[in-house]
Amino acid sequence: MPKIGMPDIRKPQLVKATMAVIERVGLHSASISLISKEAGVSTGIINHYFGGKHGLLEETMRAILRDLSGTVQAQLKHLPKDNHQSRINAIINANVEGFQAENKVAKTWLAFWSYSMHDVQLKRLQRVNEQRLLSHLKIELKALLPVEQANLVAHGIASLIDGIWLRGTLNPDGIDADKAREIINDYLDKQLTFYAQSSL
Template sequence: MFWESALRKRNEMLPLRRKQLIQATLEVIDRVGLADATIALIAKQAGLSTGIISHYFGDKSGLLEATMRQILRDLREDTMRRRGELAQDSAAAHLRAIVDANFNDSQVSGPVMKTWLAFWSSSMHQESLRRLQHVNDQRLRSNLCCQFLRELPLPQARQAARGLAAMIDGLWLRGSLSGTAFDADAARQLAYEYLDYQLAKKSDAAANAATT
């Protein structure tokens, strides 16, 4: 019974310690940047030993990957929640929900934005991070294309999805580097205007067909 109780307590502590370390990683990267975010600093911020980081994540790259997986998990869950709560099942509503999730507070806070930038930079040199970035990029474009496809032919839907994905990333990047508070409302509005413009092409095509 003693060993069973000790094992149960240990297993209960695992998610808590991982959460502590991921939060500490965000805070340290926000304060000093990725290059100076040492294992010792992160461990001190979390109030844990450096050995715990090595045990759970291996090294700083493993910790960055775990942190980004959590950020992406938060993004995915927020997107699903928003889409599940929609009052109407239209392509425009789903597309707006995807845009809203990408510009939600959980994705545009200072620590998260700096960690995103560190992740993008590191993904050019580390295969595991590059794969993670590829999966995230493909997921976004696939979700966007799926909704555009409800209103547009496949070639146009793919093009619109690529354009909106690029706009989301571009608006986020410009906002993160502006040196001022991120204006999420302005970014969302620009993305809305783009997706509405793309969806309007169906009406234009129908009107042209009717007059010929």
């Protein structure tokens, strides 16, 4: 976590620089020296406010997660509460369009996923993000399905989002948001149809 007192203008500047360096050279080669040069600050500022590379990576991921959460909330705010499929698509969109789909952000996400497997604090951030996604999906799905099925389908959609996002990130053409919506809605339609038939 950045120390209290750090100028707010420095935080986005350093987060942006961190993502740019990770995009260019990868996480392991993204040294404090390269990041500070990219940001136009001294290495001492990063070490003082973040305690080094790990703290800066944590703040970078927090910034990305805040953007994702804010985007989901903003999109849902403008949709009718009873239009559950549109609201599910808004959740999908927030994960596969705009800022989250930019190369520098996607590469930082990949580095974060890999790093979080061996780091307690980053793993906790990943867990918070996962639970937030599932919570949004379950709210919409519980209006369409019984609780047990809603929970199962929420995990299915979350897995599809992760898989589609990962494949798109590794694809030179990037993430295809239209294809993501098509695949996930096909899965959801089949789950809704299956439940409707099984409850007859």
